[in-house]
Amino acid sequence: MILATAAVLSACTANHQKVLVLYYSQTGATKAVAERIASELGADIEAFDVENPYDGDFQQTIQRCMEEQQSNALSPLKALESNISDYDVIFLGYPVWFGVAARPVFSLVNEVKFEGKKIVPFCTFGSGGLESSSDNLKELLPDAEFIEGYGVRNARIAKAPAEIEKFLVKAGFKDGEVEELPEFSECRDVAEADQAVFNAACGSYEMPLGEPVAVSERAVPGGKEYLFTTAALDMAGQPVQTTIYVLAPDGGTPEFTKVVR
Ligand SMILES: Cc1cc2nc3c(=O)[nH]c(=O)nc-3n(C[C@H](O)[C@H](O)[C@H](O)COP(=O)(O)O)c2cc1C
Known part of the structure; x- marks a missing residue:
């Protein structure tokens, strides 16, 4: 359903570009981010889906995706209500499935033309x-x-609203100021204190994230941000390095913000 967000008469940013927030969400996380972006910008918003929705549980979705990836099958897209040609900027939102966008996004980009549009992915x-x-x-x-x-x-x-606001300012979609962050320090070996930060941030995650082998850090408002390089073996037994961002708020529990593979 297309909804013009409250109290805003036109779906325009400060620089008069027409913005649509177009998203797929299976379990609601991406929906929450999409709604926040749309309300920050006063943009139109539409949730899209496919004709044969992914309404199974986690395991069923995994199974269906794997089968579809093997056979290259895509469910047809349910017709969009929005007319993409009416918009300059599309914020395109999705959950990450197997390292790429969720499969309904593949149906979308297969069937809808986005030539000449500015696309802002969010996930x-x-x-x-x-x-x-x-x-x-x-x-x-x-x-x-x-x-x-x-x-x-x-x-x-729960941290997304504050991050989204900064992101929109930094990307030029909202007026405001965002503090420039310093560069990360030189990479160093992992000391005991770094290992403790890593363990607190990553130790309870359900998937193995590897062992930290190098770290750098920088000051951020209210704490420190760490950049860990971890070493692990992939499913084929080959060594892989991964980059993990960890935020350690002053006096709070460190948490990892993203893993870059
Ligand atoms: C089939 C499937 C594959 C997934 N693959 C990944 C993945 O590769 N990496 C990841 O970090 N999360 C992965 N996830 C977790 C989802 O990205 C995560 O739960 C997301 O926030 C769900 O968003 P939604 O609530 O908007 O549907 C996967 C989830 C499913 C169902």
Whole structure:
């Protein structure tokens, strides 16, 4: 359903671009982010879906995706209510599934033209996938102009509103000021104190995130941000390195914000 958000008469940003927030969400996390972006911008918003929705549980969805990936099957898109050609900017939202956008996004980009549009990807995920899913979408939509997007772990969804506001200001969609952050320090070996931060942030995550082998850090408002490099073996037994961002608020529990593979 298309909804014009309250108290805003036109779906325009400060620089008069018409914005649509178009999203898919299976379990509600991406919906929450989409609604926040739309209300921040006073943009139109539409949830899209496919004709044969993914309404099974987690395991059923995983199973269906794997089968569809093997057979290259895509459910047809349910017709959109919005007319994409009416908009300059599309905020395209989705959960990350297997490192790329959820399958309904593939149905969308297969069937709808986005040539010449500015696309701002945004996503939610268990551990990460903004970078890999955005790169994949850029390949699928070579005639669209991509703007660096926003992603948040579903476990940190409560932190999203403040992050979204900063993201929209930084990307030029909202007026305001965002503090420039310092560069990360030089990479160093992992000391005992770093290991304790890593364990507190990542130790209880349900999937193995590897062992930290190097770290750098920087000051951020209200705490420190760490950049850990971890080493692990992939499913084929090959060594892989992963980058994990950890936020350690002063006096609070560290949490990882994203894993970049
Ligand atoms: C089929 C499937 C595959 C997933 N793959 C990933 C993944 O590769 N990486 C990740 O961090 N999270 C993954 N997740 C977790 C979802 O991205 C996460 O739960 C998301 O916030 C769900 O968003 P939604 O509530 O809007 O549907 C996967 C979930 C499902 C159902």
